[in-house]
Amino acid sequence: MSDTSSTHIIVIGNEKGGTGKSTLAMHLAVKLLYENFKIAVIDLDGRQGSLSKYIANRRKYAENNSLVLPTPVHYVFEPNEDRSNIEEIEELINKLKQQFDAIIIDTPGTKNYLFELAHKYPHTLITPIGDSLVDLSAIADIDYSSGEILKAGHYAEFVWETKKHLAAQGLAYLNWVVCGNKISTIRSRNKDAVFNKLEDLGKLYGFRLTPGLKDRVIYKELFLEGLTVLDFNQDKLSRRMSLSHLAAKMELNNLAEFIFH
Numbered sequence: 001m002s003d004t005s006s007t008h009i010i011v012i013g014n015e016k017g018g019t020g021k022s023t024l025a026m027h028l029a030v031k032l033l034y035e036n037f038k039i040a041v042i043d044l045d046g047r048q049g050s051l052s053k054y055i056a057n058r059r060k061y062a063e064n065n066s067l068v069l070p071t072p073v074h075y076v077f078e079p080n081e082d083r084s085n086i087e088e089i090e091e092l093i094n095k096l097k098q099q100f101d102a103i104i105i106d107t108p109g110t111k112n113y114l115f116e117l118a119h120k121y122p123h124t125l126i127t128p129i130g131d132s133l134v135d136l137s138a139i140a141d142i143d144y145s146s147g148e149i150l151k152a153g154h155y156a157e158f159v160w161e162t163k164k165h166l167a168a169q170g171l172a173y174l175n176w177v178v179c180g181n182k183i184s185t186i187r188s189r190n191k192d193a194v195f196n197k198l199e200d201l202g203k204l205y206g207f208r209l210t211p212g213l214k215d216r217v218i219y220k221e222l223f224l225e226g227l228t229v230l231d232f233n234q235d236k237l238s239r240r241m242s243l244s245h246l247a248a249k250m251e252l253n254n255l256a257e258f259i260f261h
Contacts, residue, residue, distance in 0.1 A: 006101075007096070007097040007100055007101060007102060007103060008101065008102045008103075008123050008124065009093075009097075009102070009103045009105065009121045009122050009123050009124075010028065010103070010104045010105070010122065010123070010124045010126060011105045011107060011118050011119060011121060011122035011124070011125050011126070012024055012025050012104065012105065012106050012107060012127075012128070013107040013115065013118065013119060013125060013126075013127060014107075014109070014127045014128060014135075014138065014155065015109070015111050015138055015154060015155045015158070016109055016135060016138060017048070017109025017110070018109070018130075018182075019109075019128040019129060019130055019135070019181055019182060020128050020181040020182045020212070020219075021045075021050075021051075021106055021107065021109070021128055022043075022045070022050035022051040022054060022106055023054075023213060023219050023223065024126065024128055024179075024181060024212065024213060025041060025051050025106040026041075026051060026054045026055070026228060027213070027228050027229070027230070027252050028104060028252075028259075029041050029072040029104050030071075030072075030228045030230050030231070031228075031230055031252060031253075031256050032102055033070035033071075033072060034070060034230055037101040037102055038099070038100045038101045038102075039072040039073070039100060039102050039103075039104065040072055040074070040075070040096045040099075040100045040102075040103050040104075041055070041072045041073070041074050041075070041103070041104045041105070041106065042074075042075045042076075042089070042092070042093070042103065042104070042105045042106070042118075043075070043076040043077070043106050044077055044089075044105060044106060044107050044108060044114040044117070044118055045107060045108040045109065045114075046076045046077050046078035046079075047078050047079065048109070049076065050106075051074075051106045052074065053223075054223055054226055055071060055072070055074045055226065056226070057223065057224060057225060057226030058071055058226025058227065059071060059226065060226065061225045061226045061227065062226070065236065065237075065238070066236065067234060067237065069226075069227075069231060072104070073096075073100070075092060077089060077114060079108075079112050079113065079114050083113050086113065086117060089114075089117060090117075093121060103121075105122075111158070119158070119159075119162045120162070120166075122162075122166075122174060123171070123175060124174075124175040124176075124177065124259060124260075125162070125175070125176045125177070126177050126179060127155070127159075127176070127177070127207070128179055128180075128181030128182070128212055129178055129179070129180060129181060129198070130180075130181065130182055130183065131180065131183050131184070131194050131195065132194070133194065135194075136153075136197065136198065137153050138153045138155040138156070139152075139155060139156045139178070139198070139201050139205065140152055140153045140156060140197075140201050140204075140205075141153060142197065147197075149200070149201070149204065152205065156201075156205050159174075159176060159205070159207075163206075175208075175259075176206060176207040176208070177207065177208050177209075177210060177258070177259050178198060178202065178207045178208070178209050178210075179209070179211065179212030179255060180198075180209075180210075180212050181212035181213055182212075182213065182214070182215045183211070183212070183214050184214070184215050195209070208258070210254075210255060210258040211251065211254070212255055213248065213252065213255070214251060216244060216247075216248055218242075218244050218245060218248055219248070227239075228252075229241075229245050229248040229249040229252060230249065230252070232245060232249075
């Protein structure tokens with residue numbers, strides 16, 4: 001059945017933990033909220049729960065400091081042995097599609113049935129990736145002595161199956177964005193090699209490559225308070241924006257512009 005809903009579903013997925021999926025999900029959600037979109041988020045990585053903790057920290061900070069901080073409607077799920085929550089999640093997504101402009105789904109860092117379920121829904125798939133060869137192997141197996149691409153990596157193959165599933169549902173186009181995330185601000189030969197190769201792989205496997213959020217200490221600090229780099233326009237906020245915050249805000253705005261245009 002074709003999906004006639006106008007709700008845009010964004011899935012943040014990668015078969016690897018530690019790539020900053022939850023930080024990315026939170027910042028994108030808050031950016032869209034500040035632009036007056038109605039946003040819901042679903043944390044399918046409930047066992048780790050980074051996104052859920054981020055939102056809980058935000059609500060607590062807002063309450064303790066008498067602030068009005070835009071916060072997405074939030075749901076969280078953990079995997080269980082009998083997979084009994086699949087129907088509940090499917091019903092929830094169908095319900096949210098009638099109420100919200102966008103749904104952002106944060107996926108586990110390992111492939112399980114919740115990870116697979118999330119990939120049945122995206123209009124936009126965002127894959128944050130680091131600058132290591134381990135991260136790159138999820139996209140492609142490469143002979144680094146010759147630079148030859150040997151075959152698609154396990155995640156690229158999975159996304160190909162996702163594209164076929166979506167096409168069968170009448171959704172012929174998947175906006176797959178790979179973003180360099182948690183990347184050091186220091187240039188290195190390894191980083192250049194990884195992202196030069198990703199440029200080639202994007203043409204081969206059908207994704208667009210863009211810089212994401214760099215590896216900045218401020219993201220770790222903001223997590224503890226539930227804040228994002230977009231919240232510093234709040235008059236009652238005791239903290240002031242630094243040059244590092246400004247740079248991070250520009251990164252986020254550039255990423256969002258790339259994703260949605």
